[in-house]
Amino acid sequence: MATTRRRGSAGSSRRRRGSRRRRSGRHCAVWEKPPRGDGDILGASEDPDGWMLTIDGEVESPLELSLGELKTRFETITRQAQLECGGNGRAGFNPSPRGNQWVIGAVGNGEWTGCRLKDVLEAAGVGASAVYTAHYGADPHLSGDPGRDALSRGVPIDKALEEQNMLVWGMNGEPLPLAHGGPLRVLIPGWAGSCSQKWVTRIWLREREHDGQGMTGLSYRVPRYPVEPSRLPQQLAAPHRGPRRLSRR
Numbered sequence: 001m002a003t004t005r006r007r008g009s010a011g012s013s014r015r016r017r018g019s020r021r022r023r024s025g026r027h028c029a030v031w032e033k034p035p036r037g038d039g040d041i042l043g044a045s046e047d048p049d050g051w052m053l054t055i056d057g058e059v060e061s062p063l064e065l066s067l068g069e070l071k072t073r074f075e076t077i078t079r080q081a082q083l084e085c086g087g088n089g090r091a092g093f094n095p096s097p098r099g100n101q102w103v104i105g106a107v108g109n110g111e112w113t114g115c116r117l118k119d120v121l122e123a124a125g126v127g128a129s130a131v132y133t134a135h136y137g138a139d140p141h142l143s144g145d146p147g148r149d150a151l152s153r154g155v156p157i158d159k160a161l162e163e164q165n166m167l168v169w170g171m172n173g174e175p176l177p178l179a180h181g182g183p184l185r186v187l188i189p190g191w192a193g194s195c196s197q198k199w200v201t202r203i204w205l206r207e208r209e210h211d212g213q214g215m216t217g218l219s220y221r222v223p224r225y226p227v228e229p230s231r232l233p234q235q236l237a238a239p240h241r242g243p244r245r246l247s248r249r
């Protein structure tokens with residue numbers, strides 16, 4: 001329980017599959033060491049409390065909060081939660097899917113410290129027109145190409161407002177490490193790890209389902225019934241809602 005570090009991780013498969021990795025990209029930012037200089041994620045190490053988060057879109061009053069303000073304005077809580085990449089175990093698939101070839105190591109348990117996401121969204125005033133969240137982080141696309149959008153996922157608004165979701169600045173009793181999204185990340189326990197935006201800078205409330213990177217096409221969708229590998233027509237796929245179904249919409 002002491003760590004969220006992965007076993008059977010990217011390092012060895014990366015060496016084995018050098019060229020393949022470039023073609024497929026990695027959808028899980030899980031690094032022993034971030035792939036770019038720490039300084040590239042602006043402000044991450046020098047002034048963590050000055051890290052800024054914007055809450056905007058379908059809200060009554062947009063907020064610009066520093067991490068320092070988050071720590072003082074909202075109740076601080078500490079919770080244990082598991083975080084699992086949606087691609088955990090994908091190395092076992094045949095044919096092989098895109099992405100980091102995880103075996104069974106893309107899951108971990110951490111003790112997270114931060115505040116409730118709900119408290120912060122409610123401080124901005126969730127508009128009646130808000131349907132979905134859209135999460136943005138400070139990282140560039142994994143390819144490093146500034147012309148491509150980095151991962152940006154979101155969750156339905158009623159999911160976002162559940163009590164257990166957090167804005168996290170601490171892990172296992174220490175400041176949230178850069179590799180895990182420090183100084184500030186989202187945590188949506190129970191849903192695919194990709195919903196838990198690292199280095200979060202903006203949460204945009206939208207009046208429609210978010211269509212950011214990783215939200216469209218077949219990404220994070222599961223077949224409604226068993227189908228032959230590689231033969232998944234779009235209409236057979238439903239959004240993956242996590243272990244429980246949404247009840248209120």
Ligand SMILES: Nc1nc2c(c(=O)[nH]1)N[C@H]1C(S)=C(S)[C@@H](COP(=O)(O)O)O[C@H]1N2
Pocket residue numbers: 004027028029030031083084085086136137138139150151179180181192193194195196197198199200
């Ligand atoms: N900004 C940002 N947040 C991100 C990602 C990313 O690429 N960029 N990857 C997501 C995915 S796919 C996963 S599985 C988790 C992994 O979190 P961890 O590195 O703390 O284990 O972070 C999520 N948050």
Ligand SMILES: [Mo]
Pocket residue numbers: 027028029084085086087193194
């Ligand atoms: Mo992931």
